[in-house]
Amino acid sequence: MADSKRADFSLIKKGILEENPVYTSALALCPTLAVTVTAVNGLGMGIATTAVLTASCLLVSLLRNVIPNAVRIPIFILICASFTTVVQFLLQAYLPALNDALGMFIALIAINCIILARMESFSSKNPALNTTFDAIGMGLGFTLALIIIGIIREFIGGGAFLGFALPEAFPRTTVLALPPGGFFVLAFVIVIFTKFRDKFFSGKPKPAKVAVGGGCASAKACPSADCPAKDEGGSS
């Protein structure tokens, strides 16, 4: 954050991919495992959290020079809880079915650790615009993580795809809809996500492998999918 005044759109991408809160930091596992029995629940939870996250991070960022350092955590929680209450009332009024499905996990957004982590590590040190981008990125990353897990668990565990039931003959592997299944699916998704991310979206200056091989001069330009292959052929 050398130049923290400038708007940095890449913060959005960073929250979704490089620093996905669920898949890379294992934050907010409680709602992740609890509500992802269906994809729609995951989407609802993700959007509700994103809304609270963006609003509270923005407010924290605006107030960052006013909040006394010694009592910042209670103030963060207070801000977050206020927005959570607003979101909960809105859900109760306009989407009662979703509200019932998510149950107490809506109220628990107030102590969602992604929100606290972002407020503590980013919003309280950065201006409003970048904070908003960061919050939206993290919120979308969380939402995406929940939807992916939700789709898999709904499909294999509940025998439905986005709410449409599959034929009776399709076996329901019930355990995936239960809490242990949440852990299984999360673990497998993290493995695949990490592999995928390191291959295509790594922001780190990682491709040492490519450089050593020397077969790929324009390593940055070529789609990294076929670079390792060339590398293996060229080295040794």
Add this chain to the structure above:
Amino acid sequence: MSNHVDTPVLANPEFAKTRRNMSYVLIALAPTTLVGVYFFGISALLVVLVSVLSSVAFEWIYQKLAKKPITINDLSATVTGLLMGLTLPPSIPLWMPVVGSFVAIIIVKQLFGGLGKNFLNPALVGRGFLAISYAAPMSTGFRYPLTGWLNVDTVSAATPLLRVNANGVAPVSNDYIMALFGNIPGSIGETAAIALLIGGLFLLITKTISWHIPVAFIGTTFLMTHLLGEHALYQILLGGLLLGAFFMATDPSSSPISPLGKILFGVGAGVLVVFIRLFGGYPEGVAFAILLMNLVVPLIDRFIKPRARKVSE
């Protein structure tokens, strides 16, 4: 690909030991498997075969993909597959053992580091996964023995445990003989107590397993059911208790090291079995009892360390 020098797998003494122990377990399971196939016919044979073959296949696939030495020749995947197959009801769709093998071999065994690194019994997790996921076929796939060798249709039968514990029917002397020789509905490998006892004795005599876990496990179950006023002998002859006590609870990588620890492990498993059978929602609890005790093994090993002199064999 694998041009790096590695110890030839067959020359590895650890490998040879595993292979010998695993072949002893296979020999010990032979009577049980034969009796199961005799009583439940072709469908039981298919369940066991699919279970074994898919276990070995998953082991091979994983080791191939992970570029590890292929060790399917150590027979450990064969044993896992056979044990899991024997815990299944004879009339279940044949893709279910494949799912179970995937869970047992890939998730429980290989992802945690392969042979000797699993902290749960792979075969039992495979079975537990199926029992929780497909509750209906897994609890109605039982049928009466000798109801047609080629019969693969499910004519659901209540297992004796369900009769005794849930429906409160007292066993008569003929029931004991039936349980001993296997003429009862149940999972493929839990029908004949005598075949399991022969296999267990074989393992004890060849020193493949030590006596501590089976004796503590079966003894505790007997004592507790007796004290609670049940038909204790019938309770230990039935269900997966003998199979679990001799073949599953004794898995070296998921049971305690020290003799005292093994006894504690067996007692704990016995207590859990009795609680699940008599007070729980499932008619049979051997699988879950052993799995729960598997989880306690690190604790047991931490507090009851084997004596130092035992290390030098």
